[in-house]
Amino acid sequence: MPSFVTYLIHTLFPPTVRYPDILLIDAGLIVGAIGLVGFLTKTHRWGWLWREWLTTVDHKKIAVMYLISAIVMLFRGGIDAEMLRAQLAMPSVHFMPAIQYDEVFTTHGTIMIFFMAMPFIFALFNAVIPLMIGARDVAFPRVNAMSFWLFAFGAILFNISFIIGGSPDAGWTAYPPYTGLAFNPGPGENYYFLALIIAGMGTTMTGINFLVTTIRMRAPGMTLMKMPMFVWATMVTSALILFAFPPLTVALAMSLFDRLFGSSFFTLTRGGMPMMYVNLFWLFGHPEVYILVIPLFGVFSEVVATFSRKALFGYPLMVVSILAIMFLSYGTWVHHFFTMGAGPGVNAFFGLSTMLIAIPTGVKIFNWIFTMWGGRIKMTVAMLYQMAFIPTFVIGGASGVMLAVVPADYQLHNTYFLIAHFHNVIIGGTLFGLLSGMYYWWPKMFGMKLNERQGKVAFWLFFIGFWITFTPQYLLGLKGMTRRLYTYPAGLGWHELNVISTVGAWIMGAGFVVLVYNVVWSLLYGERDVTGDPWDGRTLEWSLPSPVPEYNFARIPVVHERDEWWAMKQKGQTMAHALRPEDVHDIELPKNTPVPFLLGASFFVVGFGMTFKWWPIAIVGMLGVIACLLYSGFDYDDHHHLEADVVRQTEASLGRLQG
């Protein structure tokens, strides 16, 4: 048996996972896990954890779980970023060896996009959408829980790679043939492909779920043109997900086949065609960047109207422009590889289509500015992020147009100019938007406000740190520095700018620390929101108490206006929401189920088994998947009734019941 043990140790713990820093993290994780288990046991919270969280199908709780995962992943991705910047601060420094640097930039990109931004967006969808459209839950609550657990176990599978077996190291785009066995024999890339396929299934299901929810579950009277912009953004994002993720899954599966079953779709030998992968990847990848930013366009539209105390400017054209972006985003993917020799005709076409997409985006920017115009702007943290977003995103968009100029892109492609550009739009658009949304809807999710003063400190650190980090990177691009270099020679003039950039990254890191302090402090001592409407909001979620009761609306509202809650307040009709006891009936609610959690766990087993080609384990996992699906398919006992009396009591205790 000793040979088996040696095999296990060599496979699971190769030298690349035995760096001192990783061993230190191993120790920390073990201590943390023991501490957590001890805490849960001592406070008798295992049952609570299982009943209230792991088996829940309540969209509000799923939102909280998404949010926690996203913040943990922001931490992981952020640590990766700090490590990259530390390495690049000096020329010819070997803080990390090349292989580790390669792994770290790969996990940084993958985690930030797939395991930070996406779940953060879904946290906002889950927290807000049913409340905004006057629904009791999403269209398919159980599928919603499945989506979350597929994402969560996909994220776990991806994240254990650096302590078990070795991380992927081919960049977040994972271009073949470098991902092939000839260059990448370890399990790292298997982790990447399998984790993204599993999480991607969850994402696709979320897309379907919210598409159906926004189309079918709206309260009576809420016509399409009366939907708040965030609902529009969610609908459009869901549609984008629905058509963008299949090409990704196909590309990942084909790469995985090359690695596991010896096919030659993208290999160096036997006529493989790596460019096919690149096309499939970006056929997903370009819509993906709009999946990452359109929801935040929605957030900004809500935030700017609320804190300017003014109706959103140009609503119909905001809808038109978001739809235009949706359609155009499918026609621009080749701009990620103008320099792959597709020919001048193709390049010119995709250059122009990329420029075209700047027009509807520009329209949105003007409309946000004119929403503030003639308003009364309240400088809350949510609004500060929105106000930081406009100039940041405009500059990011401008550098994007420069990259769309095909001949210019020949010079700028894959340089730090490109790196600066996409961080400019993804941090300026997505991260600022996510944080804006978090500060805005936090009272609704948790029943207390995040401390504004601490939030402002975190904001300024993020905002200033961001510009100090990425302005030098534009200049580095003009100096010819290409991306993903683990070190660079002195004498090219790259040193000083890299030092500045690293300092900026530290400032952003400090911003994250303050943000976490802000969240923890506010959870303990934050100002409770007793009104349910702390910001003087405009849309229906603010008509509910904070935090929202399990059933959301005791009586489904009837919508007359675009900003229904604002209109009701203007007419002094808020008491109309106070119920008469006879208005309350039994409420049908989805029932908790362990199936989504077990399904995710089974997929994790499948993924882990396939990563190491341990087929028996993969088969056991697959049987688990089939069992979960079969059980779920024939489980008709999926809802329960909440007695009208219980609802009346809850509403009465909140002071919302007449008589």
Next chain:
Amino acid sequence: MRPAFFKRPYRKLVPLALAAGLLSTGCGQQYVLLHPVGPVGQQELHLMELAAIAMGIVILVVFTLYFYAIIRFRDKPGNTAPYRPDWHGSKWLEILWWVLPAVLLTVIAIPTVKTTYALDHVPKGKDPIVIDVTSLTWKWLFEYPGQHVAAVNQLVIPTGKPVLFELTADSPMNTFWIPALGGMEYTMPNRVLPLWLQANKPGTYIGLSGQYSGTGFAKMFFHVKAVSPAAFNAWVAKTRKTASPMTMAVYDQLLKHNTTGQALYSSYPKDTFPTVANGFTLTGSGMYMVMRDKNDITYMPMQNP
């Protein structure tokens, strides 16, 4: 006489203004993209500048409106700005900002398309010198099919003459990039892509890869020496005489996954570079086939199907 307190902050601004001025005129040659030494890089730079100016106008307009709005309409006691909570649209304003970006983008788009087509082929009437580039793991192999010499990690080209690089890979993908001369192009296995560049000034320039290809990727720098045509011919003659030949055994050594220094070879084995069967566009209007015979390279126009 001005009071001293006017002068002092002004004096502090002088070095700042100087720095800004230096930046805008391109302090040093280290902003290599801003100092191209060949026609390709120059045309690319012109478009970058045009796009930067057009986008600068957009940024200026947006920033002016933005800062005016956030200063004027803040929620402060005593703010006299008009408060119009129900103002939710204006037809003419909205038409304006569909039109304004469209106009500016058209200004960029037309030269973009023109230059994209123009740079796709070597200027007519100029016979390029051909260099076959193969990216290996993690080194560059340059073969001169017209001169029959080869080099690793170093490149010598004549000035004033277009150089047609035929790019392929016997490795994961890389991009072949000489920033001082012009833009990059991918090297891909099982495909050959063309890229033409030209150096108008003699000098030594840096070349590198822009596509990550593994742990040695950061070491894939190479030197490009642009010399006068006469010096180039002399270099070829000298290399053929003094350097050792590249045998198949040497080539197999190069295929190993490692980084190496520079090397020169007086000849190289056949079939280390793929024969170009499918051709590629060099004129923008049709496909050309590269014909190789003993001493020369010619381009045969292919009939459009």
